[in-house]
Amino acid sequence: MRKHIAVGIDIGTYQVKVVVAERDRTTAAGTLRVIGAGIAESRGLRHGYVVNARDAAKSVSLAVAQAEKSAKVKIKKAYVSVGGVGIQSTTATGTTVISRGDSSVSDLDMDKAVSAAERDLSPAYTLNQKIIHTIPLSWKIDGKPVLGRPQGMKGKKLEAKVLFVTCLAQHIDDLVEAIGDAGIEVQDIIASPIAASLVTLSKSQKVAGCVLANIGAETLSVVVYENSLPISLEVFPIGSTDITNDIALGMRLPIEEAETIKRGGSSDQSVSKKKLDEIVVARLRDMFDLIEAHLKKIDKNGLLPAGIIITGGGSGIATIEDLAKATLRLPSRIGKMGLSDDDVRDATWSVAYGLCLLGLGSEKDDESGIRKASNESAGKILSFLKQFLP
Numbered sequence: 001m002r003k004h005i006a007v008g009i010d011i012g013t014y015q016v017k018v019v020v021a022e023r024d025r026t027t028a029a030g031t032l033r034v035i036g037a038g039i040a041e042s043r044g045l046r047h048g049y050v051v052n053a054r055d056a057a058k059s060v061s062l063a064v065a066q067a068e069k070s071a072k073v074k075i076k077k078a079y080v081s082v083g084g085v086g087i088q089s090t091t092a093t094g095t096t097v098i099s100r101g102d103s104s105v106s107d108l109d110m111d112k113a114v115s116a117a118e119r120d121l122s123p124a125y126t127l128n129q130k131i132i133h134t135i136p137l138s139w140k141i142d143g144k145p146v147l148g149r150p151q152g153m154k155g156k157k158l159e160a161k162v163l164f165v166t167c168l169a170q171h172i173d174d175l176v177e178a179i180g181d182a183g184i185e186v187q188d189i190i191a192s193p194i195a196a197s198l199v200t201l202s203k204s205q206k207v208a209g210c211v212l213a214n215i216g217a218e219t220l221s222v223v224v225y226e227n228s229l230p231i232s233l234e235v236f237p238i239g240s241t242d243i244t245n246d247i248a249l250g251m252r253l254p255i256e257e258a259e260t261i262k263r264g265g266s267s268d269q270s271v272s273k274k275k276l277d278e279i280v281v282a283r284l285r286d287m288f289d290l291i292e293a294h295l296k297k298i299d300k301n302g303l304l305p306a307g308i309i310i311t312g313g314g315s316g317i318a319t320i321e322d323l324a325k326a327t328l329r330l331p332s333r334i335g336k337m338g339l340s341d342d343d344v345r346d347a348t349w350s351v352a353y354g355l356c357l358l359g360l361g362s363e364k365d366d367e368s369g370i371r372k373a374s375n376e377s378a379g380k381i382l383s384f385l386k387q388f389l390p
Helices: 053-071 107-119 169-181 192-200 203-208 240-251 255-262 273-297 320-328 347-360
Strands: 005-011 015-023 032-041 077-082 088-097 129-141 144-146 157-168 185-191 210-215 220-226 229-236 308-311 332-334 368-372
Touching: 005 053, 005 169, 005 192, 005 347, 015 053, 015 347, 032 053, 032 347, 053 169, 077 169, 077 192, 077 347, 088 107, 107 129, 107 157, 129 169, 129 185, 129 229, 157 169, 157 185, 157 229, 169 185, 185 192, 185 347, 192 210, 192 220, 192 229, 192 308, 192 347, 203 210, 203 220, 210 273, 220 273, 229 273, 240 255, 240 273, 273 320, 308 320, 308 347, 320 332
Parallel strands: 005 077, 077 185, 210 308, 308 332
Antiparallel strands: 005 015, 015 032, 088 157, 088 229, 129 144, 129 157, 129 368, 210 220, 220 229
16 A cells, blocks of 8 residues: 555444545645545444454455555555444543652653553453543542643642543454454554544534434444543444334335335335334434433533534434434534545545544644554554544
8 A cells, every 4th residue: 555545444234334545735734535435235244243254354355345446556454443332431530649759740640540540440341341442531630620631730649530432352353353354454443433523523513512423224323522522432222224124114115115215215105204204203213312311321411512413324314403403402413524525425434534534643633632542453552542623
């Protein structure tokens, strides 16, 4: 591959998407330019995790081959997303005594505080789990909150509140194995909701507070942002396929016809629009009730000024914005990527494109925020990932 190219592979339950991008150095902002993309039907996955590594590897190979053809490069390594139901998040607090003789906070002290927070995690929570993101949310020196980063400030004790994003270790291992069987080296594993947020959320939305909801085929992923940082992440085993199944059962239609109707197509059979709307709204309401329950759990229901941004394959359903607004009592909009490239112009490509952003880094924003602990099989550990503008 060329030196300044990054590849993002988004393995969803419905489709595998591959994006090849390079930094466009002809622009002052140094934005990314998509030079190739590939897509294939996903096989061997269920609710975002691998159930058949051979089938999953074949799907990845097909999408990668298509991306190689359009980009005219050989793909050997890539950044990969994980977004199955095995993903979860929790917060913990760690403290350490400031070690330097002049009582000023060093990077080592910050690392010790974060490590102390990790040790404070419940064994029940970490059992069979692997940490994929370690995100410091706030700092205190001698019990007093610190605005920004604490390096150079003086005190006796440093405290860190940290968000840990974890995934079932078995799911990550299976994913890395499937990618490896396709002949691709995994450079890093990134949670799908975080990768998508880099593209679909603006800096002002992250600062004010918002929730990004990605409605996939079999999963609903939610990430909540406040003060520019993700403060909570959750994945639910429900998606747009459930809407298709409800339509098929409720209207006695084949699955293929139910999917066509859901996407706004026509059917050979007579279909009651009122009944169709009732079925779709009922399932969407279930999804938004799950989001509302999660926001209540973290005390953010009705308190996110930038509202809910909906993305993913299920975001194209009519009236979804109005239903989200009514259920969550928040501003609502459909997420957009704002790219001119025809291959990746809609938000269903946001995860793969976000992976490329992380791979190439950003010259537009220098706010550090996300510490990354990648899987050992990837062979690469990033100490910090950057916050990006879309």
